[in-house]
Amino acid sequence: LQVKSIVNKTMKFKCFVVKKVSGSEESILIEINPRKKSLPVCSVCGEKRSHYDTLSPRRWRHVNLWGIETFIVYSPRRVKCPACGIRVERIPWSMGKSRLSLPLISVLQTLARHISWDGVARLYGVCWNTVRAAVQASVEYGLANRQIEGVVYIGVDEIARRKGHRYVTNIYDLTDKRLLATAPGRDELSLYKCFQEIGKSLMSKPLVICCDMWKPYLKTIREDLHPDTVVVLDRFHIVRNLLAAVDEVRREEYHDKKKSNPGLLKRTRYLWLKNPENLKLAEKQRLSELEKLNLKASRAYLLKESLRELWEYKNKNQAVRFLDKWFWWATHSRLKPMRNLAWSLKKHEEKILNWFDHPVNNGLAEGLNGKAKAVMRRAYGYRTFDTLRLALLHNLGNLPEPNYSTHRFL
Numbered sequence: 001l002q003v004k005s006i007v008n009k010t011m012k013f014k015c016f017v018v019k020k021v022s023g024s025e026e027s028i029l030i031e032i033n034p035r036k037k038s039l040p041v042c043s044v045c046g047e048k049r050s051h052y053d054t055l056s057p058r059r060w061r062h063v064n065l066w067g068i069e070t071f072i073v074y075s076p077r078r079v080k081c082p083a084c085g086i087r088v089e090r091i092p093w094s095m096g097k098s099r100l101s102l103p104l105i106s107v108l109q110t111l112a113r114h115i116s117w118d119g120v121a122r123l124y125g126v127c128w129n130t131v132r133a134a135v136q137a138s139v140e141y142g143l144a145n146r147q148i149e150g151v152v153y154i155g156v157d158e159i160a161r162r163k164g165h166r167y168v169t170n171i172y173d174l175t176d177k178r179l180l181a182t183a184p185g186r187d188e189l190s191l192y193k194c195f196q197e198i199g200k201s202l203m204s205k206p207l208v209i210c211c212d213m214w215k216p217y218l219k220t221i222r223e224d225l226h227p228d229t230v231v232v233l234d235r236f237h238i239v240r241n242l243l244a245a246v247d248e249v250r251r252e253e254y255h256d257k258k259k260s261n262p263g264l265l266k267r268t269r270y271l272w273l274k275n276p277e278n279l280k281l282a283e284k285q286r287l288s289e290l291e292k293l294n295l296k297a298s299r300a301y302l303l304k305e306s307l308r309e310l311w312e313y314k315n316k317n318q319a320v321r322f323l324d325k326w327f328w329w330a331t332h333s334r335l336k337p338m339r340n341l342a343w344s345l346k347k348h349e350e351k352i353l354n355w356f357d358h359p360v361n362n363g364l365a366e367g368l369n370g371k372a373k374a375v376m377r378r379a380y381g382y383r384t385f386d387t388l389r390l391a392l393l394h395n396l397g398n399l400p401e402p403n404y405s406t407h408r409f410l
């Protein structure tokens, strides 16, 4: 069995043949020729066209053979296409301007889903930039070939990129559980850029968008998307705001009572914040004792627990009445953090109640956000936003992958 015939078997192309395999233990060259009498295919329209001229030889880095750097060498032909003009032919192992062969792109980008890019580079004996190029080629193909026309339910969420409050804004397809786009920051422009990236087609039809009551996002949705777009305030974000308000009440009360009764509210933070069904027995007992004392924290706690019931209502009219009552209760609670939160919820009442027409939430996006954080942790090398974006789309975009040949190299 010759190396040449192995190469031939793993790179079966109708119109190309392996002319020669040469090299040493340092590098292997696979020279390829067009099959005799085969016409080149126009890379733009995909039709067979007449041969115009031949360019000088080009090299593609290919999948290593026995750990030896391997290259494909081929002189691309140009076609004279009546529809597209003078064009380079379509080359089945090549993608765009990448200097990596499609099988290599596929191998590297697959490995990069499981280990860090540094790890892939070291294990595979390529440089970090090569891994990045492979991921980039794969992501670009995926973005150009994904189906997004049917997307209706979109989740918007932000993640802190690192300490010091640098954020990225992500938008998710809540139906197909995938990241659609990502942009730096968390202002109006961030969200606008996300939508621009996925194309005008989605911006010009009514969507259902689940998000936080973050003003810049709401402004972009109002001003730049279809006027019939429905916003559903994410219940997880609302509950998170509730928890923050309860905690503020507890903290203030703790400081007020520190002198007179130092032990009273000590180490109670999680008692008030956890869902009661998750408390241990001893914690439950402590909580019910505290509840008898008519503390501010306890009143805030009851308001929080009560609002969580909102999403249990089956019927929107009942929910409207419930929310009205809750609002009255919260604004008369004499607890400033709860009152403030109640007023801001009141302002967005309609968006909260939209949930009863479109029961979507960002729980799924939160899960994806957790994955996104893991991707970011794995990659201390993502110094620039562009690289981070590639890594996020690569791992969470659920993108279609290029189909290169019948042989699986991995």
Ligand SMILES: [Zn+2]
Residues within 6 Å of the ligand: 042, 043, 044, 045, 046, 047, 081, 082, 083, 084, 085, 087
């Ligand atoms: Zn053409």
